[in-house]
Amino acid sequence: MSVDTATVRHVAKLARLAMSDAEVEALVPELNNILGWVDQLGEVDTSGVEPLATVIDQKLRLRDDVIDADPLTGGNVRDKVLANAPDAQHGFFAVPKVIE
């Protein structure tokens, strides 16, 4: 499989990456080179092989359903959560207008 400029533009949109025409042009051969290389996996017979999702066997566990379980991150730390925000107003993250 190979990509063209239209595909690269589409993928960039999916990835939320603004890209100039020059960047798109440059990425086409780079991605094709890499995708051509990974295509060798097609040689491997994987019929009947389950895709590996967890590399070390262990049961998925759930955390205790407790607010404030962790004093640093559990809750009631609004100011800390907002401390690194590029724009915080009235105790919220502020973003460009979403609804006209």
Add this chain to the structure above:
Amino acid sequence: MADLTSLTLTQLRDGFRAGDFSAREIATSFNAAVAASKALNAYTVETPEDALACADKADAARQSGDLKPLSGLPLGIKDLFATEGVDTTSGSNILKGFKPPYESTVSAKLRADGAGMLGKLNMDEFAMGSSNETSAYGPVISPWKRNDGGNAALTPGGSSGGSAAAVAAGLAPGVTGTDTGGSIRQPAAFTGITGIKPTYGRCSRWGIVSFASSLDQAGPMSRTVRDCAILLESMSGFDPKDATSLDAPVPAWEQGLSSDLKGKRIGIPKEYRIDGVPDEINALWDQGIAWLKDAGATIVEISLPHTKYALPTYYIIAPAEASSNLARYDGVRYGLREAPEGGNLDAMYAATRAAGFGAEVKRRIMIGTYVLSAGFYDAYFTKAQRVRALIKRDFAEAFEKCDLILTPTAPSAAFGLKEKTSDPLAMYLNDVFAVPASLAGLPAMSVPGGLDSQGLPLGLHLIGREMDEQGVLNAGLAIEERAGFSARPEKWW
């Protein structure tokens, strides 16, 4: 008094406990070495006050007999670990100025055991790279030089390049690294130091900036195998905050160290004899085999038939997970924001990410997004996960015939800056020996074995069974004792 920065972590610990020197003297020596090392670009942030404050606590603790395992030892922390109130940027412009209000579990454990912090260590952006050249801070320069008089600037490897250079240059007695596809082991090999990636899940990933979550694993880098055992013991352990954390006791690895390998079978995978690898590296591998035999081990040939497919598998899975993990950098909650005049939220996301990520990170986000996109998910991502299952099975079958596996760490010695940046594939191939163990979640370590004809370090790589860090450390110790590697870079910085 000997130059404290030339001692191993173990020597510093034991000397401090014996009263040969104070923790303040240790911290002062390392702070001075760090301050004088700008030419290496190993540290992105220096925290000398932290190292001194922890040293004073350690000195007081020695008076009161209340010592902790790492009291008196200042460490360097890779910039991937969230450190409370101290810049944590993952080597990226998109996180410039980010000061986490929390501490990663691993660095918190080191602190709880008495360690101080010298500063944050430079790294490839989001740990994506094998030469440290993708860092937004510019590359770390290896303290090593070729002996050809050419004076070329060399890479310390990556992504834990700042960590490796700091240990090699005496800017920290021990450091944290992280390894997704070789990011602890390859830089350790390039700089003549020791580094271990434990079994996936041994070290909590909580508070470590995510790259590829099913692969990322923290580990220590230091001068010796014993140093690594000491640090790994502190870093490991169950963490309820990480859903993939292993709920298993942490063995007393340092206490369990033994280089007697009688009864151990060492597997040599025939598929790791790869065309184009320099003779010197294969010769060192043979030397490693001889050393392990000398330690009492028997050598068996094994087969890992899917070795050839490990790298392409990795370069689907890691970018796929990265594209998902890095979706959080959107200019809303932390880090950089670029909001084009009159643009909507989508425009802000796209502009922020375009401005904040470097070329390699964008490349991997693009690959990852592509292989996860509708129509290609099964052909690429599911296929890679199936091949990953086969790679893991290869190891399981091999470990029926052997207890440990010995290979070279990297297919070359350290290369020069800019030598490989124009060809992503050539760069990716640098992790050819390291990636399979990562895909299988196995513990693996690099130990320095010798120097090549240009005077640069080469590493030997040991892979163990799941949870058998002790076996890996012990075989590493056997090599270390026999290699007698004591070469150090000549100070030029």
